[in-house]
Structures are given as C-alpha cells and as structure tokens.
Amino acid sequence: MKKLSITWQGVEDPTGYLFSLAKSLSAAVQNSPYAELAEDIVATSGFAFRMWLSADLCPSATSIWSWDDQKKWVESGGLLCDYVGRYWGQEDQEEPQRLKAIELIKESIDRGVAAISWDIGVPEWGLIIGYDDAAQAFSTLSITGETAEMPYSVLGKRELPLLSVLTLTGRSDKSPEAIRTDTLKLAVSHLKGEESCENAKGLEVYPVLLKHYEEEGGYGASWNAEYFLGTYGALKKYAYKYFEKVELPELADLYRSVYKAWQEAFTLKKNEDASTPEVRRKIAALLHTAYEKEQEAVGLMASLTAS
Template sequence: MKKQLNISWDGIQDATGYLFSFAKSLSCAVKNSSWPEYAEDIVATSGFAFRMWVSADLCPSATSIWSFDCQKPWVENGGLLCDYVGRYWNQERIEKEKRLEAIRNVKSSIDRGIPAISWDIGVPEWGLITGYDDAIQMFYTLPINAEKADPTSSAYNTVEMPYDVLGKREIPILSVLTITGKSDKTKEDILHGTIKLAVNHLKGGEWCDNAKGLDAYPALIRIFEENPGFAASWNAEYFLGTYGALKEYAYKYFEKVGMIELAEIYKAVFNAWMEAFKIKTNEDATAAEVRERIASLLNSAYKNEEEAVKVMESLAI
C-alpha cells in the first residue's frame, strides 16, 4: 500500500525562522489533523513555549537533551490524545520491536490523514513523516530544513527514508509521536495544567544535563558578556531564534485565554528576545557594545519571566 499526504510548513508561525523543530512539527501535525483549532495553542499547552535549555558551549544538541518519553503526557495536557514509541541509547535489544511498533503507528496516523512527528528526519532535529510506500519499504518525509520545489509554490521537496533506518540515523534514538484524537479536557483544566508545566520547567523541575528553565538565562547571558567568539557564532543565533520564536506562542496563548497580566509579561519577553535576535543577525556580535545590548535585553526577559513564575504560582492552581 502507498499513501502520501500533501503537507507544508506554510502557515506555521515562526517569527525567526528558527522555531524549535519539535514545536514546529507538532503544530504542523495538529494543523493537518481533525483538530486544527489546537495547532497554535498546543505549543504553549504542551509546555514547549516555556522550555529553554542552554549548554556552556552553545551546542545546538542542547535542545534535544530532555526526556523524550514525556512528549505524550505533555501534549495530552493540551487536550489531544497521542501514541508514543521511543527507544534511547543502549537499548539495542528492543530496537527492532520498537521500530516495528513505530512503523505501525506512523502508517496508521498517515491513513488518518495526520503526519507523524519523528526525531532525526533529514537532520538531527524533529520533522514529519508524511507518507509511506510498502512496495519499496520507504517513508516520505518533510525535514525541518526542507526546501520548496518551486519558490512560487507551497509544495516542499519530500525526502525518502527507508523503513529500516527509522531511529537508526545520525543520532540513533527512536522518537515517534502520533496524534490519535481529542480528549474531553476543559479549557480551564488545560490552562491549569499548562501553568503547572511552565512553572515546573522554569524552576528546574524537568530533567536535563544542561542549564534549563530560568537558569538558561544566566548561561546565555554569560556567553554574551564573556565570550565574543561564541557570541558571534551561528550557534548564538540559533539559540536566540529558537527560544525567541517560542515566546510568541506563550504570550498569544495567555492572551487568548484572558490571562492579561501573563500575556503582557510574555509579550515583553517575546519582544526582548526578538530585538536581541535582530541585533545578533544584523550587527557584529564580537563588538562589546553589541554584546552588551543583547545581554541587557536578555536580562530584561529574565526578570520578566521570573515575575511570570511568581504570578503563575500566586494563582494557586
């Protein structure tokens, strides 16, 4: 059997072009499901609009060092139902079992018209599996760095990937999430859960070997204050762009649900990150004055997110 969905990144809000690949893939999958009204909210209600991880050397891999198997409960906080199949390092004995289970889930999801969210699609980032062909044992995928077949078209070039290499590519970890339905969670319950997820992450409650949550701010600020080489690197642009784009989803969600104080705080946070990103991409970050401005903007965002945590905790939800 063969089936291929017509899926595009178009319409997924990405203020910097660096939106975290899992969040972008998740939003796109939901947008192409039977519940597109959740496509923007889910980035916040799964907690990803609030998540930050920063390594001392600004390695982009810092954005993929967290508990992948928490994807299901985090996304289900947002009112959706999911299936998840994963395998970590040093679990070779279950590699085939988990890969075959993931393949079944992917095909079932595509048969329902929804792309599957998978790790290491094209590059070691999240992307989408958009089709399959049993005759040649091949998936059709939409990597996060996919290019358009024609600049005037909304269609992207698809990349083929053999069934057998799922979870065994450059970074041999299996992580496949599929959207299967909608739960009966109320908007109030979703909001309550979102605030709990946000506070837990921002206060360091989620596993990660690198600086995380609010502690990511001093780690990133230190780079701009003390390391001109790292500050001027593409890696610094990646981190500013990745987290800056996520902040927009936080403020828009709070605005949508009527949490005006939090919406205003996160709009200020978003604007600070965006200004820092703009400076980094347009000016020479080896210059002390440029780095000082970026650090100052990040400090402003840091103080605002600290205040946001206090507000969320005060709600006693």
C-alpha cells in the same frame, strides 16, 4: 504511496529557528481534525516555556531531555497520543520498537495525520507524511522544507540513531479551564528547573547565556548563539498569544515583553557584529529585561495555581 499534502506553511516562525519538535507538532495538528488546537498546543504542551542550554552553546542541548515525556505533555494540551522511543543503551529494543513505530506511523497516516519523528532528514524532529509498503519507504518532510523518501529499515538508525515517534490519535474531553491550569503548572515546573535535563534549563538558561555577552571569550558572536536566540525567541511568541487567548492579560503583557526582548536580541545578533562590546552590551541588556519579566511571570503563574 499513500501521501498527505502538508508543508510548513501556516506555522508561525518569526525567526526561522522555531524548535523543530514544536514546529512539527503544530504542523501535524494544523493538518488534522484538531486544527483549532494547532497554535495553542505549542503553549499547552509547555514547549513555549522550555529552554535548555549547554555552557558551550552546543545546539544538541535542545535535544537532551526526557523524550518519553512528549506523550504526557502533548496530552496535557487536550490531545490523545501514541508514542514509541528507543534510546542509547537500548540496542536490544531496536528492532521491536522500530516495527512498532512503523505500524503507528502507518495508522496515523491512514487517519490523515502526519507522524512526528526524530531524524528523518536532518538530526532534528520532522514529519513523516506518507508510506509505501511496496517500496518499504516513508515520505518525509524535513524541518529544512525538503521532502524525501526514507526506507522503513533506517527509521531510528540515521545520523543520530535514536527512535522517537509521536502520533496524534484523538482529542480528549479535557476542558479549556483544566488545560489552562495545567499549562501554568507545566510552565512553572520547567522554568523552576523541575524537569529532567543534563544542561541548564528554564530560568537557569539566562545566566549561562548572559555570560557569553558579559564576559570576554564567550560564544556570543557564534552561529550557535543565533540558533538559541532564534529558537527560544520564537517560542515566546506562542506563550503570549496563548495568554491573550485565554484572557490572562497580565501574563500576556509579561510574555509580550519577553518575546520582544528575545526577538530584538536575535535581530541584533543576526544583523550586527556581536563580537563588538557595544552590540554585546545591547544583547545582554535585552536578555536581562527578558529574565526579569519571565521571573515575574513565574511568580504570577505559581500564585494562580497555588491550592
């Protein structure tokens, strides 16, 4: 078994619900020759700004978007990648794509970099951190923190039988200035709803989520609501920290306020009874604040990238 020594330690996750792909990406970069990009990549790939939400708050909404876009999004942040995917209705591609993914994973681990893969322990993204040709098995690190072995033969054929493997192959010569500009463009594109997704996306998420706190009979008291508040709240922190780093203070201030509102809403949902009108009103007020600030941020980002 060739195995890398990797844990989730060092990846900032203030709510415990950080989006599994963003968390896996950050951990893979952190334990690579490109470690200085580990925190930035959550923002520069656009994931710090992405939100998806279904009307019934089904957690699967975070997984229903164009997975093939991972490669170009991550490369926008200054890294080079390989990617293999196989989706619904592509059963005829199952075996060739699985074999291709296995080779990419092994090549990545030989370079000392974990591979990012869908559904290697639970149906979320996690890391493949080792392989053993004799046993025909991978060593995996689930988003839950559990390590395990997984046969090569079940890659892409587990609980949700889809294949998605992203590997990091190098660092590009893209300048920090170009990365910053493209990060703003990615953020605006998503928040304005221009990226592919079957559910509410970007700023559209706010009205859909707010209904669950402003109208009777919503799912605002459910664990599902906690999941989304924690998932997107954690991502907002990466946004404001990136803008601080690249010296865009007005955007940093706006996203610091956005993060604070989401974090406080998450804490209220987690620690208090969100079925009561008082708590629902507090959460709704915080989400309204975040909505207003993020709308303002979108306008500012658009103005900064206008030709």
